[in-house]
Amino acid sequence: xxxxxxxxxxxxxxxxxxxxxxxxxxxxxxxxxxxxxxxxxxxxxxxxxxxxxxxxxxxxxxxxxxxxxxxxxxxxxxxxxxxxxxxxxxxxxxxxxxxxxxxxxxxxxxxxxxxxxxxxxxxxxxxxxxxxxxxxxxxxxxxxxxxxxxxxxxxxxxxxxxxxxxxxxxxxxxxxxxxxxxxxxxxxxxxxxxxxxxxxxxxxxxxxxxxxxxxxxxxxxxxxxxxxxxxxxxxxxxxxxxxxxxxxxxxxxxxxxxxxxxxxxxxxxxxxxxxxxxxxxxxxxxxxxxxxxxxxxxxxxxxxxxxxxxxxxxxxxxxxxxxxxxxxxxxxxxxxxxxxxxxxxxxxxxxxxxxxxxxxxxxxxxxxxxxxxxxxxxxxxxxxxxxxxxxxxxxxxxxxxxxxxxxxxxxxxxxxxxxxxxxxxxxxxxxxxxxxxxxxxxxxxxxxxxxxxxxxxxxxxxxxxxxxxxxxxxxxxxx
Amino acid sequence: xxxxxxxxxxxxxxxxxxxxxxxxxxxxxxxxxxxxxxxxxxxxxxxxxxxxxxxxxxxxxxxxxxxxxxxxxxxxxxxxxxxxxxxxxxxxxxxxxxxxxxxxxxxxxxxxxxxxxxxxxxxxxxxxxxxxxxxxxxxxxxxxxxxxxxxxxxxxxxxxxxxxxxxxxxxxxxxxxxxxxxxxxxxxxxxxxxxxxxxxxxxxxxxxxxxxxxxxxxxxxxxxx
Numbered sequence: 001x002x003x004x005x006x007x008x009x010x011x012x013x014x015x016x017x018x019x020x021x022x023x024x025x026x027x028x029x030x031x032x033x034x035x036x037x038x039x040x041x042x043x044x045x046x047x048x049x050x051x052x053x054x055x056x057x058x059x060x061x062x063x064x065x066x067x068x069x070x071x072x073x074x075x076x077x078x079x080x081x082x083x084x085x086x087x088x089x090x091x092x093x094x095x096x097x098x099x100x101x102x103x104x105x106x107x108x109x110x111x112x113x114x115x116x117x118x119x120x121x122x123x124x125x126x127x128x129x130x131x132x133x134x135x136x137x138x139x140x141x142x143x144x145x146x147x148x149x150x151x152x153x154x155x156x157x158x159x160x161x162x163x164x165x166x167x168x169x170x171x172x173x174x175x176x177x178x179x180x181x182x183x184x185x186x187x188x189x190x191x192x193x194x195x196x197x198x199x200x201x202x203x204x205x206x207x208x209x210x211x212x213x214x215x216x217x218x219x220x221x222x223x224x225x226x227x228x229x230x231x232x233x234x235x236x237x238x239x240x241x242x243x244x245x246x247x248x249x250x251x252x253x254x255x256x257x258x259x260x261x262x263x264x265x266x267x268x269x270x271x272x273x274x275x276x277x278x279x280x281x282x283x284x285x286x287x288x289x290x291x292x293x294x295x296x297x298x299x300x301x302x303x304x305x306x307x308x309x310x311x312x313x314x315x316x317x318x319x320x321x322x323x324x325x326x327x328x329x330x331x332x333x334x335x336x337x338x339x340x341x342x343x344x345x346x347x348x349x350x351x352x353x354x355x356x357x358x359x360x361x362x363x364x365x366x367x368x369x370x371x372x373x374x375x376x377x378x379x380x381x382x383x384x385x386x387x388x389x390x391x392x393x394x395x396x397x398x399x400x401x402x403x404x405x406x407x408x409x410x411x412x413x414x415x416x417x418x419x420x421x422x423x424x425x426x427x428x429x430x431x432x433x434x435x436x437x438x439x440x441x442x443x444x445x446x447x448x449x450x451x452x453x454x455x456x457x458x459x460x461x462x463x464x465x466x467x468x469x470x471x472x473x474x475x476x477x478x479x
Numbered sequence: 480x481x482x483x484x485x486x487x488x489x490x491x492x493x494x495x496x497x498x499x500x501x502x503x504x505x506x507x508x509x510x511x512x513x514x515x516x517x518x519x520x521x522x523x524x525x526x527x528x529x530x531x532x533x534x535x536x537x538x539x540x541x542x543x544x545x546x547x548x549x550x551x552x553x554x555x556x557x558x559x560x561x562x563x564x565x566x567x568x569x570x571x572x573x574x575x576x577x578x579x580x581x582x583x584x585x586x587x588x589x590x591x592x593x594x595x596x597x598x599x600x601x602x603x604x605x606x607x608x609x610x611x612x613x614x615x616x617x618x619x620x621x622x623x624x625x626x627x628x629x630x631x632x633x634x635x636x637x638x639x640x641x642x643x644x645x646x647x648x649x650x651x652x653x654x655x656x657x658x659x660x661x662x663x664x665x666x667x668x669x670x671x672x673x674x675x676x677x678x679x680x681x682x683x684x685x686x687x688x689x690x691x692x693x694x695x696x697x698x699x700x701x702x703x704x
Contacts, residue, residue: 027681031678052519056518064495070508084487085483090483183683184685188687191687195689223676224679225633225691226689228669228690232629243487250515250652258521265678267542268542269542269618269670269672271672271673271675272669272671275664280623281665284624284625302494304494
């Protein structure tokens, strides 16, 4: 898909002014944060599991070529096919080729962020195929021609009112006066509409949460069961996934699965975790006749071995965005690409280029909650800081910002001048602060004062106060 | 060997600073896979067999599954019939042709209408057998095969799963060992923890999104357990 991350600032302003979005974002705290905290509290080993999972994924990344080859060999051994893709275009070509060879017209799809990343739907639709998203959230945003705003809850930005309107508009064969006010009715209607699609599709496309080298299996983790109906009813199952998802064994998969649902939705385990290996076997009563795995690189192999390699440990649980104050204020669409939030800020510059994504690493207060909750212990603030430095060195910021930072750096490296200047500023602003002790407007600080008042300084810098306090203590003979 | 494959693997090796062919690393990976060492296993399943059975029931009920524990396979028809009658559900079963289920004499409850086979879209109640139940999270494990159609686990509104207490294990790792002992990896292994659900609308949980609206587990005591 085409990123729009360069418009982050403008889109953030729109997001903050959007009352529907602001109402929907209120669901994050009870819907995700509190549930995760409860699930983590119920598993005393959670922190130790995070260490294990980090080490496990680091091991895999250090031997990624070897494990991928082993995975490929096992897929082939069980009767499946592996298609390697360097780019989004190659990946779409592979999927389209399989669909066309089978003469498919209707394709069902489970939720896949890699499929979003490569823009699969628009490519298949341009070739005349009908593609139906079957995850409820994905189905909703497909009806609204939107992109996901969250990696595990794609329709997080909507309330039931917008969803009901989209259903009314799309499901024209149903009575116009039917009640659609509650999530229950909406869920039932989606179930009814999609059941026909599951049964009619010739190809089912899913993503994968994990790939297992030991068995050549792909693993999907869902709650709705849509992924299973997608991959079990049609004659062809295509798994669209990326090279960073492989783990050595079923035991290793278990370690990551213990973290995934708890971090994502606060569940002990998701309703459906499905391990798929090859096409249906001789004697099997159902299952696909063909099993294809499309292994997408799309820039990941270049991130490997570099300063941001840790992002490749990500298991796409969404915990970082669920705990990010910036995400909670602007939602996912402002980020302008498939993966929003702190992991987006760390990952996207490496995937879509720093020029496009340069605002994202700045969309953080560095409060550190993302790193605190990341099950794979990805040092997200550190990686964002790296991208900020790169933005400066590669001169991607506007000249005014660069000169501003340059001037500050010049000053900060001259401690005496720095203290004299800041002392003067603190005194001046302290005197000018008036009775309210706040500024509504200040020259050169319009970016700050446009949205909130600037508190007036006390009149002395912290260091000056510290020295005064030390002197006072020395006089009083205090330790 | 496709061009893309060579290029992707080549770029990975370049990024890692590794040589093209590396028998030593390949052997190390093969060895790790063959040994499949267990990672950290949560202590909550450090229980005797009866403790694990109880933990399994508690965890399954926590995710909105219902559990009926019965003394023998002969009690299964009554457990299923009573469950359906209590919820006013149609007593029309589609039963997987699994040897364990084939041995059940459904005629003990003549009101049950029993068909054997794979799932059709109109089936209302699917009855399947699980090869294991993971106490750690109340998770059922079902393997596809000639007697185990995967669709039966997802198409009917009501999913009934028969599990013997001897099938209950502590952590997932013990279920993987049982699966390995059963032979080649089946096409599908379903780990099922409660009925279908979604939180996609305003993060409010609704049961029965696309898969079964309800999951009933008939747990059969086995003397050797």
